[in-house]
Amino acid sequence: MSLGRELKRRARMMVAPAVFLAITGYFGWNATQGDRGLVAYAQRQQLLHEVVADQAAAKAERDAWSIRVSGLRARHLDPDTLDERARAMLNLADPNDVIVKLGPQDKLF
Template identity: 45%
Template sequence: MLASIGRGLRSAVLPVLFLAASGYFIWHAVHGERGLIASEQRLQLLADARADLDRARTELEGWERRVQGMRGDRLDRDQLDERARQLLNFVGKDELVIPYGPERRLF
């Protein structure tokens, strides 16, 4: 009887080791550092980074258009000075301020 149990255990050792090794590798293939879940997370991070890059490029193009409008013959310095003073609420010491009503705003 003991001999048959010993033979049964010896014959079960190899399949149990194989199943344990297979389980180890399968678990790491899914959950490991380079597994399926980590791969999905990296792809999501990459998509987020590309979206951020696209937003930054769009903002850069907007700023480049604004700067391009301030170069060369296209720039009217009087209008630029007037607009800067209006936005920043600056006025010269020798200038007269005439307030407009809300319905007659210049800008």
């Protein structure tokens, strides 16, 4: 009989630490692997860096196009830009022009 009581007493003593250990393990796992854990934080930081780089590239492209379009405004009509666009749209070239053919992977800007 005393052996049964001793086992019950020890089992009862082990329940609280086991529960607290399980809760600690659960929160520790969620702190690293959960939706808002350290791994997800690192992924969000990587995504943020990619988006900032994409934003900088888009801003540079927008600025380049803004400079090109400003040459076609009515108040400030750049003759070179107008001539370039007219030749591109009509697919014409001046006999004195040097024509350089670009491949499909080459970009002007």
